[in-house]
Amino acid sequence: MPELFGTDFTPPDIRGKVTGAAKYAEDFRMDGLLHCRLLTSPMPHARVLNIDLTEALGMAGVVDVLTANEVPEQPGAATNILTNEPHFVGEPILAVAAIDETTAQNAIEAIKLDLEPLPFCVDPLESLRPGGPNAYLEGNTVVPREGVQELKWSEEDFEEAQEGQLPMGVPGAEWSYGDLEAGFSEAVLSLDETFVTASHSHHSMEPRTALAYWENGKCHVRGSTQSQSFVVPGLARYIGIEPENVVYVAEYCGGGFGSKGSAYPIMAIPAHMSKKTGRPVLMRVSRAEEYFLGSARPGFQGRIKMGFREDGRISAIDLYIVQESGSNGGGGDMGAAASAVSIVYTPLAMRYRGLSVLTNTPPRGAQRGPGQNQIAMAVEPLLDKAAHQLGLDLVAIRRINAPTNDSRYGANRQPVTSAHLRDALDMGAEQFDWKERRARSGQRNGSKVRATAVGQAFHSAGSNGFDGLVRITPDGILHIHSGVGNLGTYSYASTARVAADVLKYDWDNCHIVRGNSSLGLPWNLGQFGSNTSFTMTRTNYVAAMDALAKLKDIASIEFGGTAEDFDVSGEVVYSKSNPSRRMSYAQAAQKAIELRGRYSGHVVPDDINPMTARAVSSLVDTGLIGVARDNMGQRGMVPALAVGFIEIELDTETGKIEIIDYLGVADCGTVTHPQGLATQIKGGAVMGFGMALTERHLYDDVWGLPGSIGLYQAKPPSYLDVPSEMSWAAVDIADPENPVGSKGIGEPVMGCSAAALLCAISEALEGHYFNRTPVVIDMIVNAYSGQPQSHTPLQVNTQ
Amino acid sequence: MTVSGAVYFGPVLPRPNPLSAQGVERLITLNVNGQTRRVDVLPGETLAMTLRYKLGLTGTKLGCDRAECGACTVLIGDVNHYSCTILTHRIKDLEVTTVEGLEGPSGELHPVQQAFIDELSPQCGFCTPGQVMSAVALLKSNPKPTRDEARIALAGNLCRCGAYDHYLNGVMRAAEETANA
Numbered sequence: 001m002p003e004l005f006g007t008d009f010t011p012p013d014i015r016g017k018v019t020g021a022a023k024y025a026e027d028f029r030m031d032g033l034l035h036c037r038l039l040t041s042p043m044p045h046a047r048v049l050n051i052d053l054t055e056a057l058g059m060a061g062v063v064d065v066l067t068a069n070e071v072p073e074q075p076g077a078a079t080n081i082l083t084n085e086p087h088f089v090g091e092p093i094l095a096v097a098a099i100d101e102t103t104a105q106n107a108i109e110a111i112k113l114d115l116e117p118l119p120f121c122v123d124p125l126e127s128l129r130p131g132g133p134n135a136y137l138e139g140n141t142v143v144p145r146e147g148v149q150e151l152k153w154s155e156e157d158f159e160e161a162q163e164g165q166l167p168m169g170v171p172g173a174e175w176s177y178g179d180l181e182a183g184f185s186e187a188v189l190s191l192d193e194t195f196v197t198a199s200h201s202h203h204s205m206e207p208r209t210a211l212a213y214w215e216n217g218k219c220h221v222r223g224s225t226q227s228q229s230f231v232v233p234g235l236a237r238y239i240g241i242e243p244e245n246v247v248y249v250a251e252y253c254g255g256g257f258g259s260k261g262s263a264y265p266i267m268a269i270p271a272h273m274s275k276k277t278g279r280p281v282l283m284r285v286s287r288a289e290e291y292f293l294g295s296a297r298p299g300f301q302g303r304i305k306m307g308f309r310e311d312g313r314i315s316a317i318d319l320y321i322v323q324e325s326g327s328n329g330g331g332g333d334m335g336a337a338a339s340a341v342s343i344v345y346t347p348l349a350m351r352y353r354g355l356s357v358l359t360n361t362p363p364r365g366a367q368r369g370p371g372q373n374q375i376a377m378a379v380e381p382l383l384d385k386a387a388h389q390l391g392l393d394l395v396a397i398r399r400i401n402a403p404t405n406d407s408r409y410g411a412n413r414q415p416v417t418s419a420h421l422r423d424a425l426d427m428g429a430e431q432f433d434w435k436e437r438r439a440r441s442g443q444r445n446g447s448k449v450r451a452t453a454v455g456q457a458f459h460s461a462g463s464n465g466f467d468g469l470v471r472i473t474p475d476g477i478l479h480i481h482s483g484v485g486n487l488g489t490y491s492y493a494s495t496a497r498v499a500a501d502v503l504k505y506d507w508d509n510c511h512i513v514r515g516n517s518s519l520g521l522p523w524n525l526g527q528f529g530s531n532t533s534f535t536m537t538r539t540n541y542v543a544a545m546d547a548l549a550k551l552k553d554i555a556s557i558e559f560g561g562t563a564e565d566f567d568v569s570g571e572v573v574y575s576k577s578n579p580s581r582r583m584s585y586a587q588a589a590q591k592a593i594e595l596r597g598r599y600s601g602h603v604v605p606d607d608i609n610p611m612t613a614r615a616v617s618s619l620v621d622t623g624l625i626g627v628a629r630d631n632m633g634q635r636g637m638v639p640a641l642a643v644g645f646i647e648i649e650l651d652t653e654t655g656k657i658e659i660i661d662y663l664g665v666a667d668c669g670t671v672t673h674p675q676g677l678a679t680q681i682k683g684g685a686v687m688g689f690g691m692a693l694t695e696r697h698l699y700d701d702v703w704g705l706p707g708s709i710g711l712y713q714a715k716p717p718s719y720l721d722v723p724s725e726m727s728w729a730a731v732d733i734a735d736p737e738n739p740v741g742s743k744g745i746g747e748p749v750m751g752c753s754a755a756a757l758l759c760a761i762s763e764a765l766e767g768h769y770f771n772r773t774p775v776v777i778d779m780i781v782n783a784y785s786g787q788p789q790s791h792t793p794l795q796v797n798t799q
Numbered sequence: 800m801t802v803s804g805a806v807y808f809g810p811v812l813p814r815p816n817p818l819s820a821q822g823v824e825r826l827i828t829l830n831v832n833g834q835t836r837r838v839d840v841l842p843g844e845t846l847a848m849t850l851r852y853k854l855g856l857t858g859t860k861l862g863c864d865r866a867e868c869g870a871c872t873v874l875i876g877d878v879n880h881y882s883c884t885i886l887t888h889r890i891k892d893l894e895v896t897t898v899e900g901l902e903g904p905s906g907e908l909h910p911v912q913q914a915f916i917d918e919l920s921p922q923c924g925f926c927t928p929g930q931v932m933s934a935v936a937l938l939k940s941n942p943k944p945t946r947d948e949a950r951i952a953l954a955g956n957l958c959r960c961g962a963y964d965h966y967l968n969g970v971m972r973a974a975e976e977t978a979n980a
Binding site: 014015016100255487488489490679710711 | 841851852855856857858859860861862863864865867868870897898899901902908912913915916919921922923924925926927928931946947950951953954956957958959960961962963964965967
């Protein structure tokens with residue numbers, strides 16, 4: 001039985017956070033350091049005709065300039081490091097290096113830039129109209145393996161849609177299962193709704209920063225990323241060198257939420273500038289620039305038709321999503337949204353169609369619950385609408401459609417490893433006094449209405465095939481080498497405790513090696529996609545099992561017999577039949593060095609990743625090496641499921657919402673780290689409240705200029721926008737595909753809170769469905785007073 | 800930057816002159832974390848920049864550099880301020896405390912720092928130094944705050960991870976443990 005796993009502990013990196021000793025990318029200094037600033041596009045789409053650097057290069061303290069012609073060209077839309085054809089306001093055109101940041105910025109101001117404005121687009125549907133503007137000269141959508149292509153819908157496609165309905169022309173992606181027609185035929189209730197979910201920024205508190213220098217043919221980079229090892233191959237590609245020639249340091253990351261999961265193009269600018277100048281270079285990105293370069297969640301213009309049987313069971317769903325993908329083609333949100341619908345509601349038949357459209361707005365990427373959280377906000381209030389029309393309880397309609405361990409997922413009807421959404425609903429309903437609170441939902445106190453609701457969300461949460469690496473040194477210390485990264489969830493540490501449990505180690509004798517690729521870090525998946533709890537427990541488990549087997553081997557070599565004759569306890573390996581035959585882990589580690597071969601890293605398994613093999617080679621003869629690839633297999637997709645219960649008070653005169661109480665319930669397998677889970681459930685809820693109520697991109701459709709490039713404009717929640725206390729719970733049922741029962745949870749805990757809040761607003765307004773997020777105060781006041789909204793049904797970039 | 804397509808944005812505005820050092824004494828004495836520091840400060844330099852780039856005190860974070868997020872919060876006297884929007888020249892006769900100045904001589908943590916660890920308050924940790932400093936300022940002026948008073952006192956410190964609940968747990972724990980000490 002695990003002793004450490006599943007218990008609270010003090011993560012080793014937390015002291016540095018409260019004392020200021022933690023080093024984020026911008027906290028490093030070097031002798032001769034140059035500071036780099038970016039000249040970014042002031043236009044949404046333009047061509048650079050000429051750049052006059054004369055005055056800038058003549059300024060005292062200016063060292064050099066780096067242009068797009070000097071950096072490797074990148075494949076794909078808007079993955080440029082620097083460009084001569086910017087596709088969004090804020091796209092970097094060139095970089096200036098100077099002795100300090102002020103000088104670099106003054107030089108930027110002295111540059112004369114000759115730009116030719118080009119056509120642009122900030123609304124996907126406008127781009128799909130016949131003759132509509134394209135974001136790229138080549139077209140308006142990214143076709144896999146073919147690049148940017150033009151796709152237009154016909155006039156008939158637009159005319160066929162009724163007022164306020166999403167037109168549905170040729171899709172870019174499509175799948176279905178079951179008999180859709182039969183599903184709708186047997187439905188006693190069909191709902192057909194068009195919806196818009198706004199794009200919105202990640203606005204991580206740490207604007208992305210990078211420092212680089214070259215030494216002995218290697219490029220050393222300090223970066224701001226959620227992930228560690230996973231970043232290296234992409235970063236090497238952007239720099240134009242082999243991964244083994246990158247030394248990457250990312251000990252801390254000041255928030256990423258998906259936007260710093262992998263390498264990103266501008267990370268390479270200091271590396272290129274450093275190579276050109278021969279000096280270390282630091283590039284600090286400003287808050288405003290972070291809104292251009294920091295990624296954003298793709299918005300949806302969608303339409304969903306849902307058929308319900310009398311008991312509330314969903315017989316059919318037909319979903320169409322037009323995804324606003326910014327200047328890079330976005331991510332896989334729309335497909336992920338459809339797959340989420342297939343598992344959260346398990347419709348008997350389903351069709352999905354989607355189309356990703358380029359716009360001249362910042363590149364899009366994964367944001368916490370990419371796709372799954374947008375669709376939760378659109379669909380969950382519709383479930384309530386159906387429940388009211390069918391006379392069902394809001395929890396009951398979710399229970400009857402909830403997945404079980406036998407449910408199937410997505411287009412390929414993939415099995416799932418475990419799904420306990422019903423248990424989460426039941427647990428939450430009991431802890432939240434659901435019946436009692438529902439009884440008072442709708443009660444008025446002057447202009448204020450109380451409302452209670454529930455919301456659900458999902459994310460796939462685990463992977464396999466990555467490597468684990470542990471090392472016992474002759475001082476007896478267990479070094480757990482982690483290449484996953486440090487997003488701030490502490491899961492890099494909680495999952496490391498599995499290795500300690502396998503080897504029956506005292507946690508005080510364990511050390512997590514991380515944050516610097518030169519320390520010998522294995523190939524691990526990035527810290528994103530709610531995968532760490534599942535994926536890293538497995539890699540740490542297989543590495544520790546390898547170390548355990550080697551400990552027993554070494555003991556059998558020392559004392560005779562076979563490995564099976566030995567066991568471990570108290571950091572000692574001993575003979576089961578004669579416990580006096582024993583050696584400490586420290587002695588075994590020394591013996592491993594003497595034995596060489598696979599015991600101390602001279603020989604490694606054939607199937608480990610080359611990055612892991614290089615890590616081991618750097619650790620040869622430093623102790624007993626446990627290293628293995630996670631070959632345990634995985635039957636099915638790992639579903640992370642979450643439910644949020646909420647009670648609000650809505651002021652119908654002002655539109656103000658006060659969240660009275662919130663409970664988040666997680667189906668995350670065995671709880672890995674209770675305190676860490678609590679912070680994820682509550683922190684995710686806060687992000688969800690912001691997504692539901694305030695956060696959105698705003699681009700002017702006349703000039704293509706941004707209107708939300710400050711925290712005060714993009715409006716992430718503050719202390720005063722959310723409850724000061726929230727509650728959490730976990731189903732805590734082990735996932736059978738993980739050696740310690742764990743699976744992830746970080747993303748759906750955001751979607752379920754957003755969905756719950758939106759459902760509560762609808763409840764307070766007697767079932768009004770807004771067809772759009774965020775639901776801002778004006779919309780609430782307008783809806784309550786029967787006034788028309790200030791936006792058209794499918795409009796994007798609304799206030 | 801001058802852009803040829805200026806008609807796109809309206810009339811071209813004159814470029815601001817780079818800051819000049821004329822008329823201002825640049826080498827000044829600061830009192831930071833109880834130490835006297837001589838430092839060369841440009842006329843328009845903010846305290847955050849001086850702390851981070853001149854004095855090596857990188858615990859003070861720059862999240863926005865325009866008084867929106869609170870990551871750069873320090874104490875001037877006993878009051879919390881955003882160091883990104885205070886000119887260093889304005890505080891040369893005042894005592895400045897940064898997050899690095901809270902630890903005791905033997906490395907013992909301030910009660911707020913220890914409580915934040917105990918409550919697992921930080922997530923990514925980037926806003927944490929600012930949260931710590933605002934909490935320390937609160938407890939100096941109000942040693943026994945209510946949770947709602949703490950919430951209001953820390954409202955100028957944004958946390959994108961949404962760790963507000965656990966930061967408030969930390970403030971309340973620190974207040975309680977200080978009172979019981």
